Amino acid sequence: MIPGPFSYHRPATLADAVKLLSTLGDEARPLAGGHSLVPMMKLRLATPEHLVDLHGIDGLKGIRRDGNRIVIGAMTTQHELLASDEIAKSLPMLHETVLLIADPQVRYRGTIGGNVANGDPGNDMPALMLTLGASYRLEGTAGARDVAASEFYQGAYFTALEPGEILTSISIPAPAAGHGYAYEKLKRKVGDYATAAAAVVLTMSGGKVAGCAIGLTNLHETPLLAAEAARCVIGTSLDEATLKKAAAAAEAIMSPAADARGPVEYRKHVGGIMVTRALTRAAGRAS
Amino acid sequence: MNDMTPTREQREANLEGMGCKRKRVEDIRFTQGKGNYVDDLKLPGMLHGDFVRSPHAHARVKSINSDEALKVPGVLAVITAETLKTVNLAWMPTLAGDVQMVLADGKVLFQNQEVAFVVATDRYAADDGINKVQVEYEPLPVVIDPFKAMDADAPVLREDLAGKTTGAHGPRKHHNHVFEWTVGDKDLTDAAFRKAEVTVKEMISYHRTHPSPLETCQCVCSFDKIKGELTIWGTFQAPHVIRTVVALIAKIPEHKIHVISPDIGGGFGNKVGAYPGYICAAVASIVTGKPVKWVEDRIENLTATSFARDYHMTTEIASTKEGKVNGLRVHVLADHGAFDACADPSKWPAGFFNIVTGSYDFPVAHLSVDGIYTNKAPGGVAYRCSFRVTEAAYCIERGMDILAQKLGMDPAELRLKNFIKPEQFPYHSALGWEYDSGDYATAMRKMMESVDYAGLRKEQAAQRAAFNRGETREIMGIGVSFFTEIVGAGPSKNCDILGIAMFDSCEIRMHPTGAGIARVGSKSQGQGHETTWAQIIATEIGIPASDIMVEEGNTDTAPYGLGTYGSRSTPVAGAAIAMAARKIKAKAQMIAAYKLEVHEGDLEWDIDGFRVKGLPEKSMSMKDICWAAYNSVPPGMEPGLEAVSYYDPPNMTYPFGAYICVMNIDVDTGVYKVRRFYALDDCGTRINPMIIEGQVHGGLTEAFAIAMGQEIRYDDTGNVVTGSFMDFFMPTAVETPHWETDFTVTPSPHHPIGAKGVGESPNVGGVPAFSNAVNDAFSFLGSTHIQMPHDYWRNWRAAKNLGVFA
C-alpha cells in the first residue's frame, strides 16, 4: 500500500494545466480530491508518473445559477454541495445523494468533478447526472466542448475525456417545479459503494406519472439510464403491477459483476427493488 | 476529631479500589495522540523491510531474481529462503508443534505467502524494490474446500512432511492431515444415541474470519554486534514467550535478547504467534548491522498473519421427548491452512474445544477433531477467544436451538431444563473439565424478565401471522444464547507453551513515600491493565490506585509472564497481583505491630492501614508503614517493601452469561435490523464496572461483525476476495447496534479475589445470539440451519431457498 514514484505539479491556470497534461502525455493524471486516485496508486493499480493537482486553479470551484441551469465547478467538494442553499433548493436530489457518499472525511476532499470523471461504475454521481440530464464541459488544447452525461461513459474507467482534457464544470437543468425525486442506495455499511442504487426524477399530473427518468448505479460497467422502465410507468398511478413491470424492465438491462456484495442474481434483484422503492418515494414527493 | 478527618467512605473512595468505575489512566495519553506504538519508533540509521508475496495459492517457485531490485536506489538487500538457510532460519517452529516456512522454500502454499524480504533505506524504496524482484512460478492445483482436502487424489500440499505418518499430536491419516484429537467416552456416547428418543444432527460451520486489530503486526529489530545483543520492539501480546522462542531458534543467549512491547493498538489473538516478518527483520538487522523496521499493511494483515476459526462442526444431540439431553457427539473438520500455526497451549491441538458441552448437564459426550491443511493462510488463532471456546459455544448454542425446534419447545425453556444446577458445582463435565462456579438459571431468568421474553414471543407470533397474510415482508427473530467459557490458561498440570507452564507474575515495589510500581507479566493491548491492576493493589494494601504505576511489556524489567490472550490476565496475572500485594501487606503488618508496640495478632486491617483491635485511635496508615519500611524496621528484618508472586492457578475460571438478540429481516433485500441486544455477564468479582462494560461493548461489536458478515473468503483458485476493509466487514458506529448490559456476580471460589475474566465473553456469547436470531427468524418457513455469515445477500438467498419469492 505504498505508491510508486511520481512527480507533482500544481499549475495556477487552466491553460497551464491543459498544457502540462498534453505535453506529459499518458503518464500524467489530473489530481482532484484524490479519494479515488490515491487509493488506486497505493495499490499500484494506477501508476501515473505525474500528478497535475487542480487545486491551484481559480475558477474551478463554485455553484451558480445560469438561467434555467445550475452550473457546478468541477473542483467543488461534496461537502460544499451539501452546504449549498442553491443545491438544497434547486437540486434536492443531489443533496440527498451526496449524503450517501462515504463519510464526512471523504466528502471534505472528494470533488464532484473527480466523482463524475473517474468513470467508476460504483460512484453515485454519474447515474444521477444521467437522470438529471446533465452535461459536462471538457477543456483541452483543442478548446472547450460540452458532452452530455449520457454520452460520456464508455466502459469501466473509460470516458469521453480525451488525453489532456480537463472536466471543468457540470451543467444541470433545473428540474420542473413540483418534481418528485429519490435516490435509493443499498450498501453494506457507511463508506461502501452501492450493492445497487436507483435514481428517479418524475413529475405527476392528476395522480398519474407525466414524465420520468430512472438511473442505475453499479449495476453495469457504466451508469445506466433505464429508459424502458421509465417509459412503462408513464401514464400510470404506479400500481403494484406497473412497479413490477418497471423493475423487470430495469433488471433486463443490468449486468453487474458478482463480488463480495453478492452474486449477479442478487444484485439485479435488489436493483429492481431499488427502482420500485425510488419510484414510490419520488411519487410521494411530487406535487 | 476535627472536621478534616476523612470519613470511612471518603477513605474508601480515595483508594479507587475494586468495584470503582475508575477512569482509564492510559486514555490520558491515547486520547491526546501521545501513545507510543511500534511505528512511532525511529532509530538512527533505521532500515525498512517489506515482503515480496505470492500471487498464487499453490505454486512451485522456479526461480527468484533480485538483480533489478538491487539496482533500485535505496535497496540494500533482498533476503530469500536461500539466505535464511545459511543461518538455519528458512523454517520456524509454530506454537502448535508444526513448522512453517519463513520465506518460500521451493514452493508457495497460500496467496500472499512471504517469498522474499526487501530491505531498503525507506519504505518507498522497499516497495519499489518489491516490484522489481522477478519470481518465476509454476502454478499447482489448489485445495481450498476443507471437505476435499482429504480426498484420496487431493494434491499434496506439504511436501516437507512426505512419509511422516506421525505429527506433533499423533498419527496422520492422509497427506493433508495434521492431527486427530479425541475426547470423551465413545462407546457410552454411541449407546446413548442408540437409546435416544430424539436426536438431531447438523453440520454447523464457523467461517474463517480475522482479528484485524486497528494496529497491524509490526516490529523493529536492532542487533548490537559489539555486545551481541538483540533488541526487539514489537506488537507482542506475549513478549516473554517471544524472547524464549527467539533464544531457542536464533541461538542467542536469552539474557542478550530484549523484547519490548510498547503500546499496542489491539491484539485480539493476532499478536500472540511469531511471524516471518519478525524473523526477517531480525536477520536483516544482523546482516546489515542496522535497526530494521517491518510494518504490515492492512491487506497483508488480513491475508497473511493469523486468521481465526474455519471450524466445521458436525453436531449431534440425543435427548428424551421431554427435552432432557442425554448425549452429545461432535466431529470437527478444522482447517488450519498451509501450516498449523494455532497459538494454543501446546498440548491442546483444538484448544479447549472440549468445553463444547456448554452450560448443560450432558451425562456423556464424545468429540473428535481432524485438523487439515489447505492452500490458505496459516492459523488459526483465538480471536478474542480462549482457544476455540468461541467455536464450541457457537456449536452447542446452535445445537440447542436446533434441538428445541425439533422438539417444538421454546429454546429458553430447553436451556433451563438442562442447565447444570448451582448445587452441582464444582461440576465435572463429560469431556473432562471441572467448572468452578455458576448459577445459570438465575442469570437466564433475569435476562428473560428484563426483556419481557414472553412478550417478545407473542409479538413474533403476530408478526409471522401478518407475514403469512402478506401484510409485511419483514420477519422477526429472537436469538437466545447462554454460554459458559473456560478461561485463565492455565494450571501447569494441563497448560504449557513450548514446555513453559502458563503461570503469571507480578512484582510490587513500594517506595518510601507510599507510592509504588507494579510490574506484571501480562500485556495490555487496550484492556486497561494500567487502571485495573492498580485497583486490585489499592484494595489489597490500602494505597490509592493513583499512587501505583503499572508497567508491562519490557522483558528486562517485568517478571516472566505468559502474556495477555484467552481472557487469562485477570484470572492468572490478576491473582499474582493480589498475592504479591498480600505479601506486602503481611510484611507491613509486622512493621506496624513493631511501631505500635503490640503483637501482630492484635492488629486488624482498616481500609488503608492497620489499627489495634479495640483501640481504633491507635493505628498506622499504609503510607506511614512504607516510610517505616525504609528506616525503622523491626530488628532482624530486612528493610524495604517489595514482593514478587508467581501464580500457578489451581483451576481455570468459568465465566458465563445470558444474551438475547431481537432482529427483523426484510426478506426482499436480506437487510436486517438489530432491534435490541441485551447481554448479562457473570464474570465473578467485578474490578472496574466501567471497563467491563467497555469490554462487553467491544466484544459484542466484534460478534456482530463476525455473525453478520465479517469473513475471509477465498475463490476456487485460492484468491482472497475479502482482503481489505472495503469487503471485510468492519462495522462503523452507524451500523453497530445499541448494547444493553447487565450482570450477576458468582465469584470464583479458587481465585484470590473471586474474579473470572470478561474480555472475551461478549465475542463468545454474542455470535450465537446473532446467528440464533437469524435462524429463529427463518425457522417458521421450514429452515433448521443457515450458515454464517448472515450478510444481506445470504439472507436473501435463504429466503429464496425457502420459497418466499415463489
Ligand SMILES: Cc1cc2nc3c(=O)[nH]c(=O)nc-3n(C[C@H](O)[C@H](O)[C@H](O)COP(=O)(O)OP(=O)(O)OC[C@H]3O[C@@H](n4cnc5c(N)ncnc54)[C@H](O)[C@@H]3O)c2cc1C
Ligand atoms: C472510503 C471511500 C468510500 C467512498 N465511497 C463512495 C461512494 O459511496 N460513492 C461515491 O460516489 N464515491 C465514493 N468514494 C469516492 C469519492 O467520492 C471520490 O472522492 C470521488 O470518486 C473522486 O473524486 P476526487 O475528487 O477524490 O477525484 P480524484 O481521486 O482526485 O480523481 C479521480 C479520477 O478522476 C480524474 N479527475 C479528477 N478530476 C478531474 C477533472 N476535473 N477532469 C478530468 N479528470 C479528473 C483523476 O485523474 C482520476 O483519474 C469513496 C471514496 C473512499 C475513499
